[in-house]
Amino acid sequence: MTFFERFEADILAKKKTITIRDEAESHYQVGSVVDVSTYEDGRWFCKLKIEAVTPVLFSELTDFHAQQENMTLPELKSVIQDIYPNIESLYVVTYQLVEA
Numbered sequence: 001m002t003f004f005e006r007f008e009a010d011i012l013a014k015k016k017t018i019t020i021r022d023e024a025e026s027h028y029q030v031g032s033v034v035d036v037s038t039y040e041d042g043r044w045f046c047k048l049k050i051e052a053v054t055p056v057l058f059s060e061l062t063d064f065h066a067q068q069e070n071m072t073l074p075e076l077k078s079v080i081q082d083i084y085p086n087i088e089s090l091y092v093v094t095y096q097l098v099e100a
Contacts, residue, residue, distance in 0.1 A: 001019075001025075001028070001034045001035070001036050001037075001048065002036070002037055002038065002039040002042075003019070003036060003037075003038065003039060004038070004039050004040070005038045005039070005040050008038065008045055010070045011036070011045075011046065011048075011097065012045070012046060012097065012100050014097055015070040016068070016069055016070045017068050017094065017095065017096070018065065018068040018069060018092050018093060018094050018095070019069075019092075019093045019095070020056070020061075020065070020069070020076075020080055020090050020091070020092055020093075021090065021091050021093055022084050022087050022089075022090060022091070023089065023091065025091070025093075026053060026055075026091040026093075028050045028053050028093055029050060030050055030051065030052060030053065031049070031050065032049070032050050033047050033048070033049050033050075033098055034047065034048055034050065035047055036048055045100065046097060046098075046099060046100045047097075047098050047099040047100075048095040048096065048097060048098065049095060049096045049098045050093060050094075050095055051094040051095055051096055052092070052093070052094040053091055053092070053093050053094075054091065054092045054094070055089065055090070055091055055092075056090050056091065056092050057088050057089060057090070058077070058080060058087065058088045058089075058090055059088065061073065061076060061077060061080070065092065068094075
């Protein structure tokens with residue numbers, strides 16, 4: 001799994017506990033442990049245990065999702081639109097930091 005470098009500190013500080021992905025990245029299995037690296041240069045920085053993979057519509061994102069992402073709802077929606085423009089069907093991947 002990859003994350004933009006700007007999210008690394010929040011993940012390691014356990015302030016970001018979910019990621020919202022499109023269908024192409026909805027294949028994570030609950031209970032599995034995945035290596036995590038930076039999107040920009042592929043640098044490994046932790047392992048995460050997948051706790052849940054739940055479908056969500058962009059229009060149904062809430063302040064609770066934003067809190068789990070450690071940002072405001074308008075920030076979250078902006079980030080999602082930048083990464084996945086015009087995609088309504090998304091997946092919330094809930095995880096727990098297990099190794100850094």
